[in-house]
Amino acid sequence: MNEEIRAKEVRLVGAEGEQIGIKPFREAMQMAIDANLDLVNVAPQAKPPVCRIMDYGKFRYEQQKKEKEARKNQKIVDLKEVWFRANIEEHDYQTKFRNVVKFLNEGDKVKCSVRFRGREITHAKLGQKILERVANEVADICVVERMPKLEGRSMIMILAPKAH
Numbered sequence: 001m002n003e004e005i006r007a008k009e010v011r012l013v014g015a016e017g018e019q020i021g022i023k024p025f026r027e028a029m030q031m032a033i034d035a036n037l038d039l040v041n042v043a044p045q046a047k048p049p050v051c052r053i054m055d056y057g058k059f060r061y062e063q064q065k066k067e068k069e070a071r072k073n074q075k076i077v078d079l080k081e082v083w084f085r086a087n088i089e090e091h092d093y094q095t096k097f098r099n100v101v102k103f104l105n106e107g108d109k110v111k112c113s114v115r116f117r118g119r120e121i122t123h124a125k126l127g128q129k130i131l132e133r134v135a136n137e138v139a140d141i142c143v144v145e146r147m148p149k150l151e152g153r154s155m156i157m158i159l160a161p162k163a164h
Contacts, residue, residue, distance in 0.1 A: 001039060003029075005039065005041050005049070008025055009024055009025065010049050011046070012052075013050065013053070015037060038053070040053075079158075081111040081113060084114045084127075085114065085115060087126070093130070097134060100134060105141065109145065109161070111157075113156050114154065116154065124150055124155065131148040135148075144157065
């Protein structure tokens with residue numbers, strides 16, 4: 001901007017966005033000074049470079065406001081984890097299932113895991129039945145991102161909320 005521009009001629013755009021045309025750099029700089037504004041290079045790769053007469057401080061302030069607004073509106077998706085056991089009782093299952101539904105409604109992904117202890121690993125089908133039951137009961141509010149899969153002593157399934 002201003003004196004940092006290294007071009008002999010520039011294509012000049014006025015303060016209200018009107019095309020002024022190709023002007024020598026000194027003349028363009030003088031027009032910006034007369035308007036009590038800055039000369040900002042908006043397209044340095046163009047031939048000749050495109051410069052605009054604007055209030056650079058105000059421009060930067062508005063850009064920062066737009067970026068802040070965009071950050072405020074974005075949703076960060078967390079991955080929540082809910083542990084089940086292979087021989088889980090019905091009431092415990094319902095409690096954990098309510099948490100899964102709550103997390104999905106808040107827009108978070110849910111990692112459902114069944115942890116096997118000791119010899120329970122020989123009954124991996126029980127864990128698969130539990131995870132499939134969870135998937136069937138929440139099928140209307142989520143999609144199964146990763147089907148139940150045995151990893152070490154745990155069986156893991158990932159659920160993602162449906163886009164509204």
